[in-house]
Amino acid sequence: MRDIAIISFAQTPAVRRIPEVNEVEMLMPAIHGALSQVDMTIDDIGFTCSGSTDYLAGVGFSFVSTLDGVGAWPPIQESHVEMDGAWALYEAWVKLQLGELDTALVYSYAKSSPGDLPMVLTRQLDPITVAPLWPDSVSLAALQARSLLDSGNYTEAQFAEVAARSRRSALDNPNAQLAWDRSAAELLGEDYHIAPLRKSDCAPITDGAACVILAAGDVARSKVKRPAWIRGIDHRVEPIHLGLRDLTVSESTRIAGEKAGVADGPIDVAELHAPFSHQELILRDALGLSSDVNINPSGGALSANPMMTAGLIRIGEVANRISAGDVNRGVAHATSGPCLQQNLVAVLEGEA
Amino acid sequence: MPEISLPESLQGVEAVRSVRIPARLDYEFTAGNASSRFLRGIQQKKIIGQRVPGGRVYVPPRGADPERGQATTEEVEVAQVGTVTSFCMVNVAFYGSSMELPYTSALILLDGADLSIMHLIQEIPANEVRIGMRVEAVWRDDEDIEPTLESIKWFRPTGEPDDTNVRIPGEDHGTGLGSWVGGVAPTEALVRNPRTGKGGH
Numbered sequence: 001m002r003d004i005a006i007i008s009f010a011q012t013p014a015v016r017r018i019p020e021v022n023e024v025e026m027l028m029p030a031i032h033g034a035l036s037q038v039d040m041t042i043d044d045i046g047f048t049c050s051g052s053t054d055y056l057a058g059v060g061f062s063f064v065s066t067l068d069g070v071g072a073w074p075p076i077q078e079s080h081v082e083m084d085g086a087w088a089l090y091e092a093w094v095k096l097q098l099g100e101l102d103t104a105l106v107y108s109y110a111k112s113s114p115g116d117l118p119m120v121l122t123r124q125l126d127p128i129t130v131a132p133l134w135p136d137s138v139s140l141a142a143l144q145a146r147s148l149l150d151s152g153n154y155t156e157a158q159f160a161e162v163a164a165r166s167r168r169s170a171l172d173n174p175n176a177q178l179a180w181d182r183s184a185a186e187l188l189g190e191d192y193h194i195a196p197l198r199k200s201d202c203a204p205i206t207d208g209a210a211c212v213i214l215a216a217g218d219v220a221r222s223k224v225k226r227p228a229w230i231r232g233i234d235h236r237v238e239p240i241h242l243g244l245r246d247l248t249v250s251e252s253t254r255i256a257g258e259k260a261g262v263a264d265g266p267i268d269v270a271e272l273h274a275p276f277s278h279q280e281l282i283l284r285d286a287l288g289l290s291s292d293v294n295i296n297p298s299g300g301a302l303s304a305n306p307m308m309t310a311g312l313i314r315i316g317e318v319a320n321r322i323s324a325g326d327v328n329r330g331v332a333h334a335t336s337g338p339c340l341q342q343n344l345v346a347v348l349e350g351e352a
Numbered sequence: 353m354p355e356i357s358l359p360e361s362l363q364g365v366e367a368v369r370s371v372r373i374p375a376r377l378d379y380e381f382t383a384g385n386a387s388s389r390f391l392r393g394i395q396q397k398k399i400i401g402q403r404v405p406g407g408r409v410y411v412p413p414r415g416a417d418p419e420r421g422q423a424t425t426e427e428v429e430v431a432q433v434g435t436v437t438s439f440c441m442v443n444v445a446f447y448g449s450s451m452e453l454p455y456t457s458a459l460i461l462l463d464g465a466d467l468s469i470m471h472l473i474q475e476i477p478a479n480e481v482r483i484g485m486r487v488e489a490v491w492r493d494d495e496d497i498e499p500t501l502e503s504i505k506w507f508r509p510t511g512e513p514d515d516t517n518v519r520i521p522g523e524d525h526g527t528g529l530g531s532w533v534g535g536v537a538p539t540e541a542l543v544r545n546p547r548t549g550k551g552g553h
Binding site for chain 1: 362371373375378379380381382383384385386387388414415417418419420421422423451544545546547548551
């Protein structure tokens with residue numbers, strides 16, 4: 001395996017709605033920010049890969065038009081995934097593993113605000129038997145939360161603790177959309193949104209973009225003092241039928257974490273992509289994280305959840321903490337689909 | 353296909369051949385900054401392109417220069433007269449089109465722009481439209497001008513002599529059809545990189 005590291009990460013501030021710009025206009029500050037931080041241009045990049053979906057903003061082939069913001073002429077080596085940018089990063093990592101190229105630019109973005117997000121997300125469900133019922137994404141998550149409560153393993157108070165801690169952590173994150181200091185007890189006093197979930201258990205709807213630059217070996221070392229090396233990365237998918245799964249666990253996360261080598265060393269920080277508070281608890285168990293691991297110091301997806309991007313941001317947040325020297329080894333997780341359907345786990349580490 | 357065993361109650365029941373599952377999603381789409389500025393120009397019967405300072409003039413603009421990968425911050429008004437760089441004659445009615453057949457759809461490079469726009473050619477028999485023909489914008493009546501490119505009804509011949517030296521957008525620096533030099537496909541060596549200046553010689 002080649003040593004491949006994250007050497008730069010940039011994101012746009014997460015906001016509920018950015019009507020004044022189109023997608024490429026929203027995305028450019030993230031791309032240009034990531035490149036300029038390491039004094040690079042598109043001409044220094046071997047491979048470009050992006051993650052987005054046309055359903056969110058209702059724009060056909062939006063990824064082709066956002067490539068204008070990269071400077072894709074003369075024609076570049078490029079690819080796109082209809083997935084969170086974390087999977088675009090995975091593709092770029094595989095591409096660099098082939099050994100022909102040393103650098104990759106990965107970005108993702110979403111304007112969820114033009115549409116009705118919980119309804120738009122129904123389109124990813126089975127088209128014959130499930131999608132015609134239009135089950136919104138919050139209701140599906142609530143089914144999962146109810147199963148988890150019924151298992152006896154967790155309580156609504158523990159959901160509220162995750163919700164409160166995430167927004168409190170977000171007070172230190174200038175890019176966060178939701179940041180406040182309220183107690184778990186206060187959150188439990190809220191009315192239910194879709195029971196057993198309260199609004200505070202749910203991620204906000206966010207417009208935003210992020211960009212990561214990967215580099216191999218000495219190229220990474222020449223660009224930054226402390227690259228965040230990708231020690232392991234793996235992703236797994238659950239079956240499409242929700243009824244086939246035990247919703248109280250995440251077997252795909254467990255396997256991905258095992259393959260990525262989460263347990264091979266101490267974990268200082270974990271950024272888990274949990275758009276609903278109870279999902280953080282499921283993920284923590286699936287990855288076997290002990291109670292002393294600092295989870296989602298950025299505030300996580302509960303504080304900013306740009307679709308197709310919140311997973312890539314998790315990886316970037318861990319990388320930033322490693323590169324800053326705050327931590328040495330961390331785990332980043334990304335999810336996609338209803339009720340944690342697809343999961344990616346990456347283990348990042350500073351130079352030994 | 354594996355043989356499927358049906359319970360007795362379903363045997364002989366007609367198979368479902370299709371289901372109708374209508375899906376409708378409504379979006380509140382916004383044009384974005386660059387397109388809004390362009391459309392505001394149209395409202396004043398001006399055609400306004402955008403560029404990175406020193407770069408090519410894009411019209412209609414989308415906010416980014418694909419060659420530089422930078423935001424197009426500078427606005428430039430281009431002419432309402434241009435040259436046909438390609439055209440096609442449409443002999444079939446498409447959904448949503450109320451045009452009388454046949455009609456001509458053309459790529460028009462407006463004077464001062466580096467990107468041709470697509471529009472209709474009228475006021476000339478369809479079979480007389482040609483590459484190099486000079487054309488001008490025909491606007492709707494003033495009271496019907498709206499922030500849409502449809503405010504230009506179509507383009508019509510100006511009567512000027514044809515531009516026999518019609519420039520294909522990008523030809524001057526190795527993009528587009530012009531980069532096929534001597535029948536050779538564009539390669540990295542033949543295509544000029546607008547940022548580094550390498551290639552394309």
